[in-house]
Amino acid sequence: MSEVVETTDCTNGTTTTYDVVVEDARIVTPNEVVRGSVAVDDGRIVAVETGEFDADGDTHIDADGRVLMPGLIDLHGDDIEQHLYPRSNAAVDPPMALASADRANISSGITTKFHAIAFEDNPEKDRSPELAMDLVESIRSNDSLLADHRIHARCEITDAPCIDAVEEVLVNDAASLVSVMSHVPGKGQFRNIEKFREYYENDANLSVEEADELIEERISLTEAELSTRIDRIVTAARDSGVVVASHDDETPVEVERLDDRGIDISEYPITLDAAQRARDLGMFTAMGAPNLVRGGSQWGNLATEEAIEEDVADALLADYHPPSLLAAPFVDTGETLSTRVARVTKNPADAVGLTDRGRVKEGARADLILVDPEPTPVVEHALVDGEPVYKAEAPR
Incomplete structure (x- = not known):
């Protein structure tokens, strides 16, 4: 974990300590999309705020209206x-x-x-x-x-x-x-036996004889x-x-x-x-x-x-x-x-019982991605367990 930056809010004298702050994002929560900011500390989402958010962190990301969603x-x-x-x-x-x-x-x-x-x-x-x-x-x-x-x-x-x-x-x-x-062969994805034969001949490089042997073995x-x-x-x-x-x-x-x-x-x-x-x-x-x-x-x-x-x-x-x-x-x-x-x-x-992740809410594991959806969705930032692991912003 990188060293945390401490910032002081001059309005009330309290000290805010965050590892990562993402500001001005379209945040996809479990129930709605809101414009605001997310703060991450010690691998967890600790704040989801709408509107202005007066805080800073060791890593500060200006989302500029892009989509922030769970990993x-x-x-x-x-x-x-x-x-x-x-x-x-x-x-x-x-x-x-x-x-x-x-x-x-x-x-x-x-x-x-x-x-x-x-x-x-x-x-x-x-x-x-x-x-x-x-x-x-x-x-x-x-x-x-x-x-x-x-x-x-x-x-x-x-x-x-x-x-x-x-x-x-x-x-x-x-x-x-x-x-x-x-x-x-004859069931499921290969309910047409000819599709089974074609798949194993073309994709698995079986000969005609080998494909026929496999068909016989499996239908038995x-x-x-x-x-x-x-x-x-x-x-x-x-x-x-x-x-x-x-x-x-x-x-x-x-x-x-x-x-x-x-x-x-x-x-x-x-x-x-x-x-x-x-x-x-x-x-x-x-x-x-x-x-x-x-x-x-x-x-x-x-x-x-x-x-x-x-x-x-x-x-x-x-x-x-x-x-x-x-x-x-x-x-x-x-x-x-x-x-x-x-x-x-x-x-x-x-x-699969991983209820600690997959949602942007306070207390959840901070697996997050910042996405620019146009012209095709691309990831610009990714956090895994609160750690920034990926950055690929295009010039603006």
């Missing part, structure tokens, strides 16, 4: 893979990839990052349980990062070794979120076996106090079965019926921010815009593109800015 909370971002493998089969060391991802996420306003690490036996797509374990260890052991980095263990339940690996991660208290996914798994594997993950997560999500839910019946097994979050429901059933059952629903920013799903699934219109989108996820998470709350959905910002801050924080 973004990304529950599912797999962009670390792009940093680890800039090209297929051309890997860099995990610490270098993590440092690069850290800076990229901070510049996109993400101050709490859940890396969606794929526990999937798919070397052709640069994924394996061993690589996932290496990434987990790199994130846990790195103490020089700007953002708060956490593990979201994505478990491909069609791969038996991945069940064991994710259980180990949970037993070691290494994950803050876990999700179950099953890329089975019974519902009973898949259910047993889900139960193992949920049990391990419950023992570790970790929230569990599902991935690409397709039907209300499927959602009901997952809810019965203890799933808390429905990520990327691919039909409106599934999203609505998840909401009815009290599950938390999360959709892709790139889906909203791009104007639809690349797979022809449920559009995030439609999910928002039908009130079944509690949170948005960066998925593969962190800048979309910053852009998403500035997409006009006919709602207030506070409501839109909550989907990328307060709501995801609450879903």
Whole structure:
């Protein structure tokens, strides 16, 4: 923590001590947008004032009317893979990839990052349980990062070794979120078997024969076996106090079965019926921010815009593109800015029990970003736990 500057208010003789003061901002609070100032001390927001604010601090930021909002909370971002493998089969060391991802996420306003690490036996797509374990260890052991980095263990339940690996991660208290996914041809995202074959041939570089073998292997798994594997993950997560999500839910019946097994979050429901059933059952629903920013799903699934219109989108996820998470709350959905910002801050924080952050209010953790929304949203300042960690103001 840098040395604090003390200033004296001559009107009453009291001494004001703040680490950071942001003045003249459009402050996005949980309920409204107000013009005013925010003071930060010892990692916490200690004052949110409208109008004039006669105070100073070690770091003083004149917002000049730009938007001050909580740091973004990304529950599912797999962009670390792009940093680890800039090209297929051309890997860099995990610490270098993590440092690069850290800076990229901070510049996109993400101050709490859940890396969606794929526990999937798919070397052709640069994924394996061993690589996932290496990434987990790199994130846990790195103490020089700007953002708060956490593990979201994505478990491909069609791969038996991945069940064991994710259980180990949970037993070691290494994950803050876990999700179950099953890329089975004929179901979910790949309910069209030809889409499954096309995806694994083009994106995972499988031959026609290899893709056909994978199709045969996965469709041979019974519902009973898949259910047993889900139960193992949920049990391990419950023992570790970790929230569990599902991935690409397709039907209300499927959602009901997952809810019965203890799933808390429905990520990327691919039909409106599934999203609505998840909401009815009290599950938390999360959709892709790139889906909203791009104007639809690349797979022809449920559009995030439609999910928002039908009130079944509690949170948005960066998925593969962190800048979309910053852009998403500035997409006009006919709602207030506070409501839109909550989907990328307060709501995801609450879903995983991080109630200390994701909101601009006194007492909250001071994860804050100052955003210039025009012509496209960019972050000019970022604070993490009260510390200024990023500054990129354009000349004015």
